[in-house]
Amino acid sequence: xxxxxxxxxxxxxxxxxxxxxxxxxxxxxxxxxxxxxxxxxxxxxxxxxxxxxxxxxxxxxxxxxxxxxxxxxxxxxxxxxxxxxxxxxxxxxxxxxxxxxxxxxxxxxxxxxxxxxxxxxxxxxxxxxxxxxxxxxxxxxxxxxxxxxxxxxxxxxxxxxxxxxxxxxxxxxxxxxxxxxxxxxxxxxxxxxxxxxxxxxxxxxxxxxxxxxxxxxxxxxxxxxxxxxxxxxxxxxxxxxxxxxxxxxxxxxxxxxxxxxxxxxxxxxxxxxxxxxxxxxxxxxxxxxxxxxxxxxxxxxxxxxxxxxxxxxxxxxxxxxxxxxxxxxxxxxxxxxxxxxxxxxxxxxxxxxxxxxxxxxxxxx
Ligand code: 13P
Ligand code: SF4
Numbered sequence: 001x002x003x004x005x006x007x008x009x010x011x012x013x014x015x016x017x018x019x020x021x022x023x024x025x026x027x028x029x030x031x032x033x034x035x036x037x038x039x040x041x042x043x044x045x046x047x048x049x050x051x052x053x054x055x056x057x058x059x060x061x062x063x064x065x066x067x068x069x070x071x072x073x074x075x076x077x078x079x080x081x082x083x084x085x086x087x088x089x090x091x092x093x094x095x096x097x098x099x100x101x102x103x104x105x106x107x108x109x110x111x112x113x114x115x116x117x118x119x120x121x122x123x124x125x126x127x128x129x130x131x132x133x134x135x136x137x138x139x140x141x142x143x144x145x146x147x148x149x150x151x152x153x154x155x156x157x158x159x160x161x162x163x164x165x166x167x168x169x170x171x172x173x174x175x176x177x178x179x180x181x182x183x184x185x186x187x188x189x190x191x192x193x194x195x196x197x198x199x200x201x202x203x204x205x206x207x208x209x210x211x212x213x214x215x216x217x218x219x220x221x222x223x224x225x226x227x228x229x230x231x232x233x234x235x236x237x238x239x240x241x242x243x244x245x246x247x248x249x250x251x252x253x254x255x256x257x258x259x260x261x262x263x264x265x266x267x268x269x270x271x272x273x274x275x276x277x278x279x280x281x282x283x284x285x286x287x288x289x290x291x292x293x294x295x296x297x298x299x300x301x302x303x304x305x306x307x308x309x310x311x312x313x314x315x316x317x318x319x320x321x322x323x324x325x326x327x328x329x330x331x332x333x334x335x336x337x338x339x340x341x342x343x344x345x346x347x348x349x350x351x352x353x354x355x356x357x358x359x360x361x362x363x364x365x
Contacts, residue, residue: 040291127149
């Protein structure tokens with residue numbers, strides 16, 4: 001492979017316009033060797049380059065189906081990890097900015113989950129009685145933990161189906177890292193709120209009594225998304241006062257009270273579909289990330305649909321936002337020049353176990 005690799009410093013100060021020219025040139029040079037996957041939350045100036053777009057479930061399927069040499073993932077770290085886990089070693093997953101993480105995914109880690117499992121084992125036989133379910137928004141080693149302990153991965157679009165599968169294996173679920181998705185999933189399956197207990201990883205025994213653990217059907221890890229927690233029931237109440245004919249749709253990462261006040265709850269793909277199929281002239285309040293809501297507002301304006309963001313304050317997925325024209329130009333030019341940069345590589349043993357839990361999910365959904 002020729003010449004020394006280009007450092008990011010030389011791209012950091014380039015104007016957006018220059019970066020866009022260089023992105024286009026590098027893509028032309030790479031041709032079919034690189035495929036660009038974008039999550040719906042990706043900023044517009046990057047989203048325009050997407051070959052494939054989707055929610056987390058769709059993107060994990062698409063990543064496993066492409067045969068491109070470079071999978072350039074414009075999303076966050078766990079998404080690029082899934083792409084790596086699901087593809088053979090000659091395909092490389094690239095994350096344009098390594099700092100594009102997910103703050104929710106960071107709320108659980110292997111050491112804390114293992115400690116939780118040990119503590120649960122002091123009360124009951126965890127491996128016989130509990131199915132661990134990890135939201136796809138989690139590090140690969142937690143997916144590996146699920147693979148190892150008969151557990152499974154879920155996304156926001158298949159969580160009830162996955163939970164059904166999990167209950168068919170064992171009588172309880174340990175759900176991490178998003179308590180809100182876990183609670184909404186349990187509620188939609190008819191599980192009472194007092195049968196779902198929050199496990200606080202910073203407290204001994206999760207802050208629960210032996211009785212509470214024994215009686216719980218679901219243990220919900222105390223984690224949340226910093227973007228979706230901004231949406232409040234009062235935002236919906238105000239909207240309904242002003243627009244009694246309006247509709248409310250939210251992502252299941254929103255708090256329970258927001259979900260129960262919404263007309264529809266579902267993944268980003270679901271939100272797009274519902275608004276797309278809505279009658280012209282309808283008005284929508286949407287509880288999910290701002291880049292997606294802005295895109296929907298723009299796309300459906302011509303049909304007379306009004307799409308508005310749920311929170312009065314701006315809240316974006318600031319980590320996904322880090323993938324900007326400078327970083328994209330930098331990785332693509334390096335790849336086109338034969339330099340592999342920002343590869344996301346999950347250790348082999350961990351990847352095999354993580355794959356098991358992702359494959360269980362894909363088979364169930
Ligand atoms: P989706 O499953 O809808 O893609 O959601 C992923 C996510 O991170 C939402 O915050
Ligand atoms: Fe993670 Fe929240 Fe960003 Fe989704 S919106 S990727 S859960 S930080």
